[in-house]
Amino acid sequence: MNLSKDALSMSSTKLERKTKFAKILVIDDEAEITEIVETFLKDAGYQVMIENSSVMGIERAKSFKPDLILLDIMMPFMDGYEVCDELKKNKETENIPVIFLTGKDAKSDEGRSFKVGGDMYIKKPFSCDRLLEIVRIVLMSINK
Secondary structure: OOOOHHHHHHHHHHHHHHHHOOEEEEEOOOHHHHHHHHHHHHHOOOEEEEEOOHHHHHHHHHHHOOOEEEEOOOOOOOOHHHHHHHHHHOOOOOOOOEEEEEOOOOHHHHHHHHHOOOOEEEEOOOOHHHHHHHHHHHHHHHOO
8 A cells, every 4th residue: 555645644634633632540649749740741631540559550541541540650559560460360451551650670570561551661760852752653543
């Protein structure tokens, strides 16, 4: 199949529009991080839900039905690995992409995040522009 440049541009624009209104769940126990991420993503046109509890984050994922989850690793009660593992075991949430946002930077942490079903791994501190770029890439890849 050979698409013209105009057709490719138009389909890319439709994808971009579709991802603009995506629902994103942020699960992180650090309020200042969630406030920054929420403001930035809302300004970019996304619907954002914040959950500061790892345990409640799993329940919120089932009720909010996000298109994408941003997940911290270091949280009380259940760490992000356990949360992601639970999400991937559940039929309602198994196909939701997960981007880990974390202060952990060991190669083993990154490897473990992919092993439990994570799709991306972003180290804190991060650039909001870079986060937005990765969010768009992940959302566009699932909306093709």
